[in-house]
Structures are given as structure tokens and as C-alpha cells.
Amino acid sequence: MAMNAPRGTQDILPGTVEDWQYIENTLKDLSHRFNYKEIRTPIFEHTELFQRGVGDSTDIVQKEMYTFEDRGGRSITLRPEGTASVVRSFVQNKLHGLANQPTKLFYIGPMFRYERPQQGRTRQFVQFGIEALGSEDPAVDAEVLSFAMKAYQELGLSSLKLIVNSLGDQESREAHREALVNHFSPHKEELCSDCQIRLKENPLRVLDCKKDRDHPAMKTAPSILDFLNEYSRTYFEKVKFYLDAMDIDYEVDPNLVRGLDYYNHTAFEIMSEAEGFGAITTLSGGGRYNGLVEDIGGPATPGIGFALSIERLLMALEAEGVELPKQEELDCYIVAIGEKPELEAVKLVDKLRSEGLRVDKDYLHKKMKAQFKAADRLKAKKVLILGDREVENNLVNVKDMATGEQKEVSLENVMAELKKMKEE
Template identity: 50%
Template sequence: MIKKQKGTYDLYGSDAKKWLVITNLIDTIAEKYNYDFIRTPIFEASELFHRGLGENTDIVSKETYDFKDRSQRMITLRPEGTAGIVRSYIENKMYGDANQPKKLYYYGPMFRYERPQSGRNREFYQFGFEVLGSDDPMIDAEVISLAVNIIKLSGLEKIKVNINSLGDKQTRDIYRNEITNYFKPYINDLCDDCKIRLEKNPLRILDCKVDHELEIMKKAPKIINYLTQDSKTRFELVQKYLKILNIDFEVNSNIVRGLDYYNHTVFEIEVKLPDVGAQNVICGGGRYNNLVIELGGPETPCIGFAFGFDRFLLMLEQSEIKLPINQQIDAYIMYVNEEEKSSAIAIAQDLRMAGLKIDLETMNRNLKSQFKQADRLNSKLLIILNSEDLKNGNVQIKNNITKKEELVELNYLLHYLEEQLNDIEEQSCCDNDCNCDIHDFEQE
């Protein structure tokens, strides 16, 4: 038997329906914030990620799936979404449109070769939002509030928003020198990765998951104390706008993010869950004003964030959040002979084209077994066919909730079913079955 590859998974059943609920939420909130959907290729030229993310980042140096295609071109399966969107922005000359900034969102599979663990796989789904073309600190605050709203609408209320500023180039140059001089005397106390980072990318030491509890890490210089006046003023404006938006936050000087392209505002959002342990960051992002020009485009300020679907669904499960999953069908069509089967096929086609969720018998089961199958499918209504009724232009309808049965003319069938389904909908609300805010939000 051929099995799936390590670090991958099959998404089906109720988990697939949860995935669809979240994507529907993303589509809905993106529309309300006026973001346009974008889809970029799953694989790109390796140079895109090596230049865009940084040669010395853990992702590029350890985790990317790089290979040569049949024409000997170096190809990489995308490990994140931002670089591909920036490449598309440049290649398609979106910067030339009169409509600016470009507000884009995406979701799709990403790939990283790392050790699989709970909520973290080698193939994983990510969704994110990007704003390209605006340097207004207000956009930074709006983007953070958008991420917070997605989390809270899903039902996760206990969150913590951590923000930091990496400042401008002058800030980072000064701070890089300070942090290098600080850690050099302690090089033997650092993990092997951080010893390399000290030479190539010292800011990444602050993001180390191995050494983060060391006393030297806690006493390390804070970049917030090295911000230029312009960077400091900008960061103060971001905080001002977050307060206007009623977003609670904390300034955390240890947030540097894992990629080289970030500058100025960076942020992470944690979910407070006892069972997730250290891996409780559900969302991260920040400003990347130099990435477009680094990849060959014009100078363009940008900001964005990303969520991992897998971690999102895991945290919903651990928080016992029930999403509004529709596990019901509108009607199940039952029959026992070939003549009735032909009518069942035609009726199913007409009702489906009218917008109803319909299933019908396909396993040659007897009526008793078909009733059981209808229950397994949570069918609201049953359409029971028999030859005598069909000759008279009628079908038997059973309300599978009230158990009421009625003989209905075929010509009146659609209207009757819609009335019955409306009555059922009024008697039962999604909010009785879920404890998130998605249903109410989508009805607004």
C-alpha cells in the first residue's frame, strides 16, 4: 500500500468542512476590508526566495524544497506567500495602476522541510493579507486589527498582541553592531545555530527557541532603545492608531520575525492555551519596505501577515470552539425499482439546479436501510418514491425532524420543499450548534 509522505496529511470529512468555514470567513472579511484575492504559483525560481527571504534565514538554509527541473533550472516549492506576491506585483506592473495601494489576500499550500509536530507539517496551508504601496502607520494598525478580528470572529477570545519596531536601516545598522558586541563574550554559551547567526545575522539570535530562557538573552540590548527619531515617531503613531481601534497590545522587544525583509513594525499574535505550550503564536507579520526594490521593482512600502491553517484549526479544537459546520442535506430521495430510479435521477437534477442540497440512493439498499442512510446524512426531508404515486403525479414527503408525512404534487414539489426548509431554518439557528461569531458576521 502506498502511503502519504511524512509531514503531509489528508483533509476530509468534518476537518475539510472546518477548513471551508475558515476560508469563507477569510473571503467575507477580505471583502469588507476591500482586499482582492490573488493566487500565485506553488513553485518559483529559487532565486526569488534566496534573495527575498535572505540566504542566512533558517527557512532558506535548512527548510526549502529546492530541485532542478528537466531543463536544469533551480526551482523551489514556496515556503511562504509574500515573496511570490511581490514577484507578481513587479512582473504584472501593479505599481503602475492608478488604484493604490494594492490590498491583496491569498491562501494555499506552502512547503518546508522541518520536523513534523502538532500543528506543523512539511506541507501546510497558509493564508495572509498584504498591502503594497502605502507607508501610512495607520495601515500598520489596520492590518493588525484585521488579523485580530479574524481570530476573534472564529471564537478565540484570549489573545495577546505583541508588537515591536525594527526601525529603519540606520537603526538596524547601529543595533546590529551593539548586539554583536554584546553576545561575542558569550559565544560559547550559545547554541550551534546562534554561533553562526552571530556572524551572519545577529538579530536572529533574539528569536532563538533554544536559548531564549538564558539570562544573557533577557539582558540583551533592546532595539527599541536604538530607534532613530523618525522610527520612534512612526512607532508611536502605530500605537496611537491601535488604541483608536481598541486593540490591546504589548511592546515586546524580542520580536524580530524570522525573515530578513522586515523593517519598522513587526507583530505576533498569541493565543493563550495551556495545551499548546511554547508554540502558541497563531499569526505573525510586519512591514517590508525594501523587498520590492530588492526583487527588482520600484521602491514600494509594504506590510502584511500570515496565519497557518493547521495551527489555527488546532487551536480552535483545543479551545473547544465549534464552528458552524453544515452537516445536513436538504433532502434524500428514496426508491426501490428501476422505474422509480429514473424519476429519482430527474427529480434530483431539477432540485439541485434550483439550489437545494440533494442526495439519492445509489447502493440498491432496501427501504429500511435507506431510512438509516438518510439519518446518517442528517437529511432534513425525505422524498419517498413509489410507482403508484408517480403515475398520479405525486411523491411522498417526510419531514425527518417533525416526522410529519404528506403527499405532494410533483409540479408543486420545489415550492413545497422550500417552504418546509424555511420553517426548519427558522426553528433551528446555527448559534445553537456553534460558539463562534462567524455566522452573525456573515449575516451582517
């Protein structure tokens, strides 16, 4: 029986992986400019971390986690998102004690969710995210939103829409929670089974339901913005003030709640408005999560972050017809005919690679014509030709594949000649 990759996973092959590398390098460069440092956390964690950090009432915890028992009887889960792991590391390694605060971190790596695979949604997906821990300044919220928008814009996307909302502080949320319960309770039996549970455990998440989104009660549900206390309202106004100062366009959507339990105050999503992108337009999202550090056992520490899926980013690039630059060309390809030239080619390839050049050669003992075809397919800028005569005279023929110009140079001077031709 043929062995295939598990459902919901994919192989990223040469020719495609270069796009991934370019995206990852761009995001890392942007992180350095914003002074975010990389953090790498385990791919699996104790299940309790996500139950406490992400929230027991979320679809992720209830339906989508890959959870198993290890040989020691411990419940282990493949990470479904990055924030909980970063916060756990922040607490465990006492990063809150560092002199420079806030602690600004970025991560990139695979996440795992058991959901129905579809375009842009896989069971193993790669997520990039940033977290800023230790400041409750609205300017940090604006910085994170700016980072998120720049991440897409610097990769060439333009059909973007930033949606923002405030979920308020604990007092505001409690008042809104009570209003939601009163509003939806008369319609409880008309809601899906998940929402009937959410109405009791976390009524805010009823607004995020995909099954009941067309229910009439959704359209008349009380808005969180009507229940913000003075502090929460002022905080949100400052965030918007900073966004305006940076000329970042946005829309306020009072129904934006996000799917994780730990959010409060600022919440946001970035949508693709590209034609043909698909029914699910969300590219990324994030928000503030004051209280999460305490939930995971750390000191009171405010935080904010966002995450994006590389897979959905690639979909958006395709929808907008953006082609990423790829470094596919070889600096040179060595064609060798004969036993002695083959030995000299092996030595020359190794020497040129040590000098920092991208070099390859034939390993299938093809004839000269076939080797030149291989060099052409690999987009080699130069071809170095070695035959018995060249070896005997300590020479190599250097051919410029763009102009067809060819010249003989000594093996000792080949590196200098290649550099000279490259500069020309």
C-alpha cells in the same frame, strides 16, 4: 506495500474539511470588507526569489526549503511562505502602476517547509496572508494588526495576546547591529553553531534562537528600542496611537524580531493563551518590509503584511472548545423502490439540484428501511418517497423528518411544496 501520505502531510477528510471551508470563507469575507483582493501565485518559484526575498541567513532558506533542479537545469523551490511570491508578482505585473494605491492583496494556499513534523507544524501547510504595498502610513500598519486580530476573533477565539515591536529603519538597525555584535562577541564560542554564523551575517536573528534563548547574554542583550532614531520612534508611537484608538490591546516586546530578514519598523505576533494549546504559542505574525520590493527588482515601495497557519488556527479553536457551524443537512433525500420509481428518482434528483437544493438518493439498491436510515444519517430535512403506485399516479410522498408529517403531492408541484414547507 501500503501507500501512505508522505511524512509531514495529511489528508483532510469529509467531516473535517467543512471546518476548513468555513474558516476560508470567513477569512475571504473579512478580506473583502477590508478591501483586499485575492491573488494566486505559483506553488513553485525560482529558488533565487526566496534567497533574496526571505534571506540567505534564515533557517527557512538554509535548512527547510524543498529545492530541486528541473529538466532545464533551473533551481526551483516549492514556496515556503507567501510574501516573496506576492511581491514578485507585484513587480512583474507592474501593480505599482495601478491608480488605486496601496495595492491590497490576500492569498490562501499550501506552503512547504522541510522541518520536523509536530502538532500544528507540517511539511505541507496552508497559509492565509495579506499584503499592503505602496504606503508608509502607520495607519496601514494598524489596519493590518486589526485585520489579524479580527480574523481570530470572528472565528470565536478569545484567549489572544498581541505582541508588537519596532525593528526601526536601516539607520536604527545598523546601530543596533553594531551593539549586538559587541555584546555577543565575547560569548561567541558559547553560542550554537547557527548563532555563530548569524552573529556575522544577521546578529538580530541571534535573539530569535530557540537553542540559546536561556543563555545569560540573551537577558542582557541591547534592546532595539534604545537605538531607534527620531523617525523610527515617532513611527512606532503613531502605530501604537492608532491601536489605542481602535481599543486593540497589545504588549510591547523589545525581543520580538521575527524569523525573516526582510522586516523593518513594525513587527508583531499573535499568541494563544488558551490552556493546553502547547509549548509553541505563536499563532501568526508579520510586519513591515520596506525595501523588499527593491530587493526583488522593483521600484522603491513600502509594504506590510501578515500570515497565519490554518493548522495552528484549528489547534487554537480546539483548545478553546470552539465548534464551527457546519451546513451538514440535506434538503431532501429520495427513497425509491422499483425499476420505474428508480428512473423517476434519477430525474427528480437532477431537477431539484438544478433548483438549488441539496439532494441525494440511494445508489446501492437498499431496501426502504435501509434507505430511511441513510436519510437519517445524512440529516435530511425531507424524504421524498417513490414507489410504483406514486409513479403511476404522478405523485410523490413528502415526509418531514422532524415532525413525521407526511403528505402526497404531484410531481409537478413538488418543488413548490418543498419551498412552502421550508418557509414554514
